[in-house]
Amino acid sequence: MWTALVADAMMPAMKWTLIGSLALALALGLGAGGADAQSWPDRPVHIVVPLTAGSATDMMARIVARQLSQQLGQPFIVENKPGAGGTIGTAAVARSRPDGYTLLVQSASYTVTPTTYPNTPYDTQRDLMGVTPLGLLPxxxxxxxxxxxxxxxxxxxxxxxxxxxxxxxxxxxxxxxxxxxxxxxxxxxxxxxxxxxxxxxxxxxxxxxxxxxxxxxxxxxxxxxxxxxxxxxxxxGSSRRSAALPDLPTTLELGVPNSDYNFWVGLFMPSGTPRDILGRLYAETAKAIESPDLRQEMAKLGAEPNLIPPEAYNRQLKQEIVDNAALVKAAGIPIGGAQ
Missing domain, CATH: 3.40.190.10 (Periplasmic binding protein-like II)
Known part of the structure; x- marks a missing residue:
């Protein structure tokens, strides 16, 4: 199921051009009052990383933040709020005002937390929404x-x-x-x-x-x-080969079924953020990911760009939560034990 979902989501994303991204931004803005997106951001934007400084997720957030700052003329400030398997920082964003000025960059553990930390003070699917994955880290x-x-x-x-x-x-x-x-x-x-x-x-x-x-x-x-x-x-271990090791087949290719796990880093914002701001943030992030300088920085991390439009990304997240719940149960991973 997971392999099919990733392939399904990635195919349109691979064809997604900057023109398409801007078209999406306009479409999301219809009926939402475009003034917000036109003025956003008019002050610094804070990006919370609920993991430690120096982690791959943190480094990905920082290189994207630098590029967005250059494009939009406002500081995108990365703040680390680690602890409790990433739930402390994630909760802070879930409780923040949905105005586009507090964002979250989190790893694929986002879709494991609903199972391993069932008593978090937020609901992953109700209180937050995905903007786009930024990249895969195979x-x-x-x-x-x-x-x-x-x-x-x-x-x-x-x-x-x-x-x-x-x-x-x-x-x-x-x-x-x-x-x-x-x-x-x-x-x-x-x-x-x-x-x-x-x-x-x-x-x-x-x-x-x-x-x-x-x-x-x-x-x-x-x-x-x-x-x-x-x-x-x-x-x-991923569903496709890595550009860093192009001659190394996947475990799927080598005959082990359902053995792929796609570790990603993604961008989120509080639910209720105006759709036109969501659309503009996605379009600007797509533009940032297309930057040769940013792609070079991502390559140093072993990361591979993986843009997916918001609607498709949120469908993927919903299914991944279900898949990971089944995996946690089958593997006997302790509830409350994720790091």
Whole structure:
């Protein structure tokens, strides 16, 4: 379901031109009183990132904020409000005035939170709305060369030969690493032990030392290590290959069904924000993403542009919440444990 949804949403987005974006902005503004969009923004805009400074989500927010500031002539100020699996900062935006001056940049964990944090002081689908994803941050399935496993098929065979003896690492319970690994584990029909850590650097240390069997690693982190042969890439965990590792097939291509997990970073605003402001923000964000300078900055993060118009994006979010609820249940991920 998820692969079909992503492909369905991405095909029109790939054809979406700047003219189309501006047309959407005009269409969204019909009947909404275009004066708001014409004057917006006339003061600084605040972008809340509910994760720590220096994270991939935070860095994505900052490069987009810089470009929007240049285009619109007003500061777009990024503020980090981490804590409680991202729910503290997200709640702050959900409670803010819906006037286009408080935005949220959040990762794909946005669609996991309704299941793992069921008692948040906001309703993901009622209180917030998606503007567009900004980019995909794919993950690669990696092992240490010393493990003697050189293919996805070899990893699956090793796991099936001794059920429950292989282990995989993640940057924490409920993180993208674990979700990707669980989709892979379930799709491959194997049994493996999850070992959570506080962050990616700690996991990589254990993988390269051979104490962890495998890891779904953010591509921007693992590409240098793969090139230096400190890690061996077995497959991409996303639904399509990465431009950073174009010769590395996806785990789907390698025969593991439903093993893809698309980790994205997206832009949100409070529900009730005037539709003409939503339309203008989407159009300006589309223009920003098309900027060669911004694309170069995204490439350094291993990110790939992934613009989707608001209506299609919100349909995707709704389905992804359902899909992730099923995944959390199937994987036995603790409620209240996402990081």
């Amino acid at each position: 993950q690669a399935l990696v092992v240490a060369p010393s493990r003697g496993i050189d293919s996805v098929q070899g990893l699956v065979a090793a796991a099936k030969a001794k059920p429950g003896t292989l282990n995989y690492g993640s940057a924490g319970i409920g993180t993208a690493n674990q979700l990707n690994a669980e989709r892979f584990r379930i799709g491959a029909g194997i049994d493996a032990v999850h070992v959570p850590f506080k962050g990616t650097p700690e996991v990589l240390t254990e993988v390269m030392a051979g104490r962890l069997d495998y890891f779904f690693c953010p591509v921007n982190v693992c590409v240098p290590m793969i090139r230096e042969k400190r890690l061996l890439g077995l497959g991409m």
